[in-house]
Amino acid sequence: MTGPAILLLIAAIVVIWGGLAVSATALYLRGRREQAQARAEASALAHKHLTDPSHGA
Numbered sequence: 001m002t003g004p005a006i007l008l009l010i011a012a013i014v015v016i017w018g019g020l021a022v023s024a025t026a027l028y029l030r031g032r033r034e035q036a037q038a039r040a041e042a043s044a045l046a047h048k049h050l051t052d053p054s055h056g057a
Contacts (some may be wrong), residue, residue: 001009
């Protein structure tokens with residue numbers, strides 16, 4: 001293989017694996033963010049349930 005072909009191959013590998021790494025990282029962070037939001041909503045609902053005097057506990 002010639003030098004330019006090897007460089008093109010290496011550049012393509014870097015772009016493909018880099019894109020995969022960025023995509024996987026974004027999915028991981030999105031999952032953590034959605035989990036934190038769901039936890040906050042559940043906590044707010046539980047707090048409202050415990051402090052709402054009209055609930056009739």
